Amino acid sequence: MKRKTSQRAAIEQVFQVEERPLGIEEILQHGRAMVESLNQATVYRNLKLLVDQGWLQQINHPAMGTLYERTGKGHHHHFHCHDCNRVFELPGCTLNQQAAAPEGFIVEAHEIFLFGVCPSCAANMG
Amino acid sequence: MKRKTSQRAAIEQVFQVEERPLGIEEILQHGRAMVESLNQATVYRNLKLLVDQGWLQQINHPAMGTLYERTGKGHHHHFHCHDCNRVFELPGCTLNQQAAAPEGFIVEAHEIFLFGVCPSCAANMG
DNA sequence: GGTATAATGCAAATCCATTCGCATTAACAG
């Protein structure tokens, strides 16, 4: 039977605290603040589990590679801050999907990645 | 000194004929139609060369991985047909970049990936 | 508490894309 472990709890906690898509390294670092022995293989195993359970989903970011984010947020886009290197979820979508492609293309979905500086980095730059 | 080779000419030719972003495997396959001995390592070497020369640029497609496309086309988006698995360049951009993110985010660039069925596959489906 | 065994930590193994070493081939200057 499946058991609750402090390491899985820590990983879930990281996502609840950060509320943004995270990569392996970030998960590992933040998770270790709670369970210092936390191991990379354990992170991979639990991520797979959480994805299978539908609690997380994988995304492929063109600049950051594989990231994981909580499911159930609805359609949204991603913003990558080149200053702190974090990725944020941006609510809302104004793209007219079908109008984005010429006649003849059947558009079923889309992904938008924005790049720039996040509010907290912008503030810290004066 | 740099020499012209039939294999590099073939690779350039592939891009001129296809007019869309291509992955290693596609370049290799189409290139072999012209130079049958064409080798993967040679493709990699020439792609690097053409990128350094500014004739090609790399893109990272979330579903297709690394692709190469001709430079000088200006800002555009990419469409991935899940039927033929090809990626197309779509001219034009209607996204109001700054409006795509909430107050506080400084948006400097963006990439849009569309998914669906391309015109030729749509036609072949009746 | 005691036990069965799921889950962890660790290091080694695997996978896949890309690069490299080197003998061979072929551009191109003379």
Add this chain to the structure above:
DNA sequence: CTGTTAATGCGAATGGATTTGCATTATACC
């Protein structure tokens, strides 16, 4: 043509992300 050496083809090597094997740890049912 001929010689020089850049470029190719091939297979082996590399690098990074992910996975696996196994001894050890720790959860949860008794």
